Amino acid sequence: MQKKRILFAVAFLSITLALALAIRATDKDDTDSGSQQVQTNQAKESAEVIKKYSNAQNKLDFSYLAGWNLTEETKATYDNGKKWNRITLTSPEPEESSRIIIEINPDGYGPIFSDDIYELKEDAEGQIGIAARKFAEPDDNQNDGWLIATANLDEASNGQSYHFRLENKEGDKDYEKLFESILTSTRIQK
Numbered sequence: 001m002q003k004k005r006i007l008f009a010v011a012f013l014s015i016t017l018a019l020a021l022a023i024r025a026t027d028k029d030d031t032d033s034g035s036q037q038v039q040t041n042q043a044k045e046s047a048e049v050i051k052k053y054s055n056a057q058n059k060l061d062f063s064y065l066a067g068w069n070l071t072e073e074t075k076a077t078y079d080n081g082k083k084w085n086r087i088t089l090t091s092p093e094p095e096e097s098s099r100i101i102i103e104i105n106p107d108g109y110g111p112i113f114s115d116d117i118y119e120l121k122e123d124a125e126g127q128i129g130i131a132a133r134k135f136a137e138p139d140d141n142q143n144d145g146w147l148i149a150t151a152n153l154d155e156a157s158n159g160q161s162y163h164f165r166l167e168n169k170e171g172d173k174d175y176e177k178l179f180e181s182i183l184t185s186t187r188i189q190k
Contacts (some may be wrong), residue, residue, distance in 0.1 A: 004130070007077065012092060021047050022159055030147075033071050037068075040161065044076070047165070048065075049066035049067070050063050050064070050065060050066065050149040051063070051064055051065070051066045052190075053080065053087070055072075056189065057083070057085070057086060058085055058104045058160075059104075059156075059158045059160055059162075059188060059189040059190075060104065060162070060186065060187075060188060060189060061159070061186065061189065062102075062185050062186040062187070062189040063181070063182070063185035064089055064100075064170070064182055065092075065178065067092035067115050067171055068089045068090065068091065068092055068100075069089065069090045069092065070087065070088070070089055071087070071088045071090075072085065072086070072087050073086050073088075074086075075087070075103075075106070078105070078107075082105050082160075083104070083181075084103065084104065084105045084107055085103070085104040085105070086101060086102070086103050086104075086106075087102040087103075087104075088100070088102075089101075089102075089170070090099050091172065091173075093172070093173070095130040095144055096166075096169065096172040096173070097169040097172065097180075098167060098168045098169050099166075099167050099171040099173050100164070100165075100166050100167075100175070100178075100179055101163075101165045101167070102162065102163070102164070102165075102180060103162070103163045103164075103165075104160055104161070104162055105160055106145070106161065106163050111150065112150055112165065113118070113136070113148065114148045114149060114150040115135070115136050115146075115147050115148050115149065116132045116133060116134070116135055116136065116147070116148075116149040116150075116176070117133070117136060117150055117151070118130055118132070118133050118134075118149065118150070118151035118152050118164075118180075119132040119148070119151075120135070120152065120164075120183065121131075122152045122153060122156055122157055122188055125184075125187070126156075126157060126158070126187045126188035126189065127187050127188075128153065128183055128184065128188065129184060129186065130180065130184060131146060131180075132170070135158070140154065145169065145170045146167060146169055146170065147166070147167075147168040147170070147174075148162070148165065148166070148167055148168075149166040149168070150164065150165050150177055151165075151183055152164070152168075152181075153161075153166040153188075156188045156189065157188060158188055158189060158190050162186075162188070164179070164183060165181070165187075166179040
């Protein structure tokens with residue numbers, strides 16, 4: 001039991017460090033023609049604070065940046081009692097449209113044409129990992145002004161289905177590393 005606690009603490013610290021590094025990697029260059037861009041210390045600090053999402057109904061835990069806005073909604077309730085729930089994380093930058101969507105037991109819409117596709121794996125403790133990353137075949141969708149990345153775990157060990165999606169608008173910061181950090185911080189509750 002003590003060994004599991006130590007491993008959990010090490011994993012949590014690793015995830016915290018990875019998320020902090022992902023934030024720094026996504027920051028735009030703070031200089032513009034030699035002049036320093038002004039940011040308040042409070043905004044900088046909130047961007048690096050990590051929050052933990054945990055929900056027993058969704059049977060899901062993950063870490064995300066505190067500055068991001070999190071909303072939850074139920075899209076449908078099925079005859080078997082399962083619910084299609086959606087968690088949306090939106091960029092804290094007011095001029096940006098990028099968002100990360102996590103759907104639990106989704107149904108009722110057609111395919112999403114992704115630019116990047118992540119294959120996920122779940123270990124015995126429910127921790128999610130990235131097994132592979134594939135780039136979609138070139139098509140018209142790749143010039144639509146958005147980077148769409150998807151990752152699905154169609155049948156988790158707890159019987160739920162989880163679909164993750166990054167919608168990163170061209171011109172916004174590159175949030176793919178943040179998306180990967182959320183994926184790898186996700187734990188499926190039994």
